[in-house]
Amino acid sequence: MNKESFVNSHVISGLEVAALNGNIYIELPDVYTQRKMPVTRNNIPQQEDLYAWPYLDSVEIPAIDADVELLIGTNSPEVMEPWEVINSRGKGPYAVRTLLGWVVNGPLRGGNESGSSCPTVTANRISIAHIEELLVKQYNHDFNEKSAEDKPEMSIEDLKFMQIANTSAELNNGHYCLKLPFREEDNVVMPNNRHLAEQRVLCLKRKLERNPTFKEEYTNFLDDVINNGYAESVPEHQVKGKEGKVWYIPHHGVYHPKKKTLRVVFDCAASYKGVSLNTKLLQGPDLTNSLLGVLTRFRLNSIAVMADIKAMYHQVQVAKQDVDFLRFLWWPRGDLTQPLTEYRMTVHLFGAISSPSCASFALRKTAEDHKADFPVHVTDTIKQNFYVDDCLKSLSSEAEAMSLVTDLTALC
Known part of the structure; x- marks a missing residue:
């Protein structure tokens, strides 16, 4: 099981085959050699094997004292084309007549040709690999910077995302504000899923009541989100909202496997009546730099600068007309005795x-x-030396590094 071995092979071109008593020759595609065929003489059906199946009386199999020397597959359809078919009966074999003669498929000797008490099955999958192609593939895998830089053209959906982002982007108190990139930009209609969100948050409540530490960390996380202005309570006069323009997102806690810190994750893939927020949104193009490129450029000079953007996603605001699609339920200050x-x-x-x-x-x-307010190397750093929210940059002197940090702090 699962054994894989590599063998050297030769290619034979122009090989033709015909039936023993036929005069129609068909040229096979390229044939590949190997030292040993994955079949034995026991796999070759004999005429006497068919005596147990009277409905196969018309099938004639020539007796040839030779090993199997050629395997023909489906890449030669003219040879494999069925001219006549005798269907199986009583769990017996079936026969197909082809250009080369009869082919019998099915149990001929009770499924056990080895004489052992245990039935045996042999399955082989043979694939062809050219050394030149393997070498190029290996080089591209090890040194994929070029393929990473050659970004594919944007799809129609990606272009639509960019059009929404470019036309909706506004600067608000030092933060860019973007609309949610909906697939149907002006015709978004969502079902009322508040009941689902209530069920999820009540399940969460039971877990919070059982685990005081988890409750404290969960409450602190959401308090930080609210206190930092990343979320707000819905004004009382807007609670009802416009029909079809409100969506509630369930949430749950996940611990970082290494830091052991809690993050509250909003489940945008939660579905209600076959709809989720993620199914309505455009994913957008991949605008992330190649990690290999960032790491390679990081090795250019001797002075290293590393930085990250705190809560990167939360630095981008949502347009006011879309915030009701991002509602969630929670207790004020985590007080479970209060109404949601x-x-x-x-x-x-x-x-x-x-x-x-x-x-x-x-x-x-x-x-x-x-770009007009800062040196070129500062804006180039943002474009070339960030991998998602992490910046890796190397410079030739400490003075340059300190200057860059100052400029990046002011810009970001």
Whole structure:
């Protein structure tokens, strides 16, 4: 099982085959040699094997004292084409007449040709690999910077995403504000899924009641989200909202496997009546730099600078007309004795399929819009030395490094 071996092979071209008593010759595609065929003489049906199946009386199999020397597959359809078929009966074999003669498929000797008490089955999969192609593939795998830089052209959906982002982008208190990139930009209608969100948050409540530590960490996380302005309570006069323009996002806690810190994740893939927020959103193009390129450029000089953008997705705000699609339910200050309160995110959130592209778009737009205010190497750093929210840059002197850090802090 699962054994794989490599063998050297020769290619034979122009080989033709015909039936023993026929005069029609068909040229086979390229044939590949190997030292040993994965069949034995026991696999060759004999005429006496058919005596147990009277319905195969018309089938004649010539007796040839030779090993199997050629396997013909489906890449030669003229040879494999059935001219006549005798269907199986009583769990017996079936026969197909082809250009080369009869082919019998099925149990001829009770499925056990080895004489052992255990039936045996042999399956082989043979694939062809050219050394030149393997070498190029290996080089491309090890040194894929070129393929990473040659980004494919944007799809129609990607172009639509870019059009929404470019036309909706506004600067608000130092943060870019973007619309949610809906597939049906002006015709978004969502079912009322508040009941589903209530069920999810009540299940969460039971877990919070059982685990005080988990409750404290969960409450602190959401308090930070609300206090930092990433979310807000829905004003009482807007709680009802416009029909079809409100969506509630369930949430749950996930611990970082290494840091052991809790992150509250908003489940944008949660479905209700076959609809989820993610199914309505455009994912957007991949605007992330190649990791290999970032790491390679990081090795150019001796002084290293590393930085990251805190809560990168939360630095990009959501247009006001879209915030009601990002509602969630929670208890004020985590007090489970209080009634549930409706909140809504004011920023693009971790879990939405569009957030990575929105965040990368905002980062690149920051560099583009301020290229006249900063040296070229600063804006180039944002465009070339960031991998998602992490910056890796090397410079030739400490003075240059300190200057870059100052400029990046002011720009980002």
